[in-house]
Amino acid sequence: MTLPLNRRSFLGLSVAAAAAAALAACTPATRTPAQETRIMPGDPVVAEYESKRPTFGTTVSQQLTPTPFTTMLAGKPVTTWGFNGALVAPIIRAKVGDLLEATVSNGLTETTSIHWHGLALRNNDDGVPGLTQVAIGAGKDYSYKFALSHPGTYWYHSHVEMQRERALYGALIVEDPQESLKYDKDWVIVLDDWFDGVTGTPEEVLAAVSEGMPSMGGMDHGSGSGGMVMGHMLMGATSDFLGGDAGDIAYPLHLFNGREPGNPETINATPGERIRLRIINAAGDTAYRIGVPNQQLTLTHTDGFSVQHTDVDAVVLGMGERIDAILTVKDGYTPVLALAEGKAQMTYGLVTTGTGTVPGKDTLPTELRGKVVDGGQLTADPSVTFPAKTADRTHELRLTGGMADYDWGINDQRFDMTKPYENAFDLKVGERVEVKFINDTEMWHPMHIHGHTFQIGIDGARKDTVIVRPKETVTVYFDADNPGQWLMHCHNAFHAERGMMGVFSYIK
Ligand SMILES: [Cu+2]
Incomplete structure (x- = not known):
């Protein structure tokens, strides 16, 4: 197919x-x-x-x-x-x-x-x-x-x-x-990678990458180099954190609430205030490494569900994921950085208390190191974990395909929306469903299930989108409590469009 x-x-x-x-x-x-x-x-x-x-x-x-x-x-x-x-x-x-x-x-x-x-x-x-x-x-x-x-x-x-x-x-x-949760204000931050109208349209870029991409043999640029732009493709962008290939699409820009680097959104605050950052990754092919230089963030929620509070130097957000974090405001300008993981690009916003000087974009750090996690590595707050129960049904979803033919799929099948039930994953109301995301590919995938949140392992975070690294298996559980027909797919826009989708289908 x-x-x-x-x-x-x-x-x-x-x-x-x-x-x-x-x-x-x-x-x-x-x-x-x-x-x-x-x-x-x-x-x-x-x-x-x-x-x-x-x-x-x-x-x-x-x-x-x-x-x-x-x-x-x-x-x-x-x-x-x-x-x-x-x-x-x-x-x-x-x-x-x-x-x-x-x-x-x-x-x-x-x-x-x-x-x-x-x-x-x-x-x-x-x-x-x-x-x-x-x-x-x-x-x-x-x-x-x-x-x-x-x-x-x-x-x-x-x-x-x-x-x-x-x-x-x-x-x-x-x-x-x-x-x-105690906080003084919240700041909704939507991140996006952008090419439309600058280097091409989504249709042009999809058509270009769908031709397949050349092998990277002998083209190791090393982790952190950001890769090499070839037309609409980005070759050799790698991330140790994501287990290899970070992304394949070349984006000239990354937007922070619709703004480009150099023209950042800036919010006012007073020293000591606690700002709840509500960060959403709306990108097509870019994970962001988010943090504040020389200051830790306290992660409180992922994908809307609370986690055991965790102080980190940075958090990596895959496409479709959200993270809530508390930032305690210090005097002066505080940059909130979103580094395009493995792509050597960035975007950012600023918090200001009205003192100091505005940092220019070229003065900002281009790396965030130390304790770095993604939402799938957090532990659920006990208030949101599922009660213990043996799984009634297990579905194995092998993530398949690759760059050469750009033939992304699940269990070697590329989804066809004209036949949505052809390879559907059936389930019944009331079941505890175990899903094994088995990544057989050379690239990471942020896997998303509609209409439900799942729990990672026995006490991991409750999420609806989770990063699955190359050759890794991530086992998640959800309760079948929302009857209907639900899409499940990679939240890389290009992988999904090329076939890495499927349906969880409630049957009577
Ligand atoms: Cu994918």
Whole structure:
């Protein structure tokens, strides 16, 4: 099975048509033998589970209009797509128990959708065209409305093709009415790697890397060199932390809340204040090493769930992951650095207390060392660990493929959204599911499961996205408590688009 690259014929029209058929009628030709037993997004049981989520709060409404707009990046006008005509989408803030009602008015000339990353929400609002909804047509409106049942730092983004490689993403913060963490203010930080309109479009870059990439034999640039740019490809960018190849896509820019290095977002604070950093990695192919020079951060949450507080010199965030950390403000300017892991590039923001001089971008450190962890290496707070239980079902997901043919997949299968159940991973309500992510490739993958959070091992962090290093196996567990059809995929935008996706399918 191969994925055709003509996005217009494959993903633009046929998915919408297939989705309409699958969701409305389920034609016999597309059925697998177990098809009629699957709990589809429109099944009454999905609504039943949604009705169990407490909604004691208010309705938070948000208008989101994906639209083309023009902004200045890298010193020139760049036309790209974003929500409400801006590089930085609205930060949606709500509380546990609220209903979120988001109306999408599609101002693009192609279909779109929104996925609510990390939330255990009703399946029919998960935003995956071809699986949970019909894509929102150009010029059409669609309303998402669902209960917010868990506090934390989440985000939303388009789930159509390469659209999130433009600016179609934003932060979603669910506050906890019973918040026990003490802090004075929070700072939402969205990080992104950027090329659109500067060196190429997402479609051009995908087409280029899909041709396959030459072997790196004899081209060892050494860890930390940042690699060598060849067209849209980045050759030889390596990271010891990530176990080798750090990323393959060349990005001219890295954005910190939509801003370039040299023009940083700057927030005011007073010495001694505790700022809760809520950091989201919205990038396509870049992990960030985040830290403050000569000062430790206290990590408190990953992917919205609390962890045993851990002081670190830096934290590495894969694509799709979030981290919450407490920064205690010192007098003067404090840079919050986000180093593009293995790529020798950076972006940053500043905290200022109103004294001292603004540090120029060329004066900032380019390395963060010492105690460095990723969210998957943290330990869950006992309040969020699953009760002990023997797994009812185990799924082994071998991550497969490679650079030579750019044929990323799972268990040697490349996902085809026109046949989403062809290699589905079945499960049933009430089961404890064990998932083994077995990385058979030469590259790391941030693996994401929709609609659930899993626990890493017996007492590891609760997460929805976890870094799996080359030749490593990461075993996670989740409780099958949210019926429907749920996508699972690598959160590297290029790996996902080339086939490293699958479906966890609830069956009756
Ligand atoms: Cu991947």
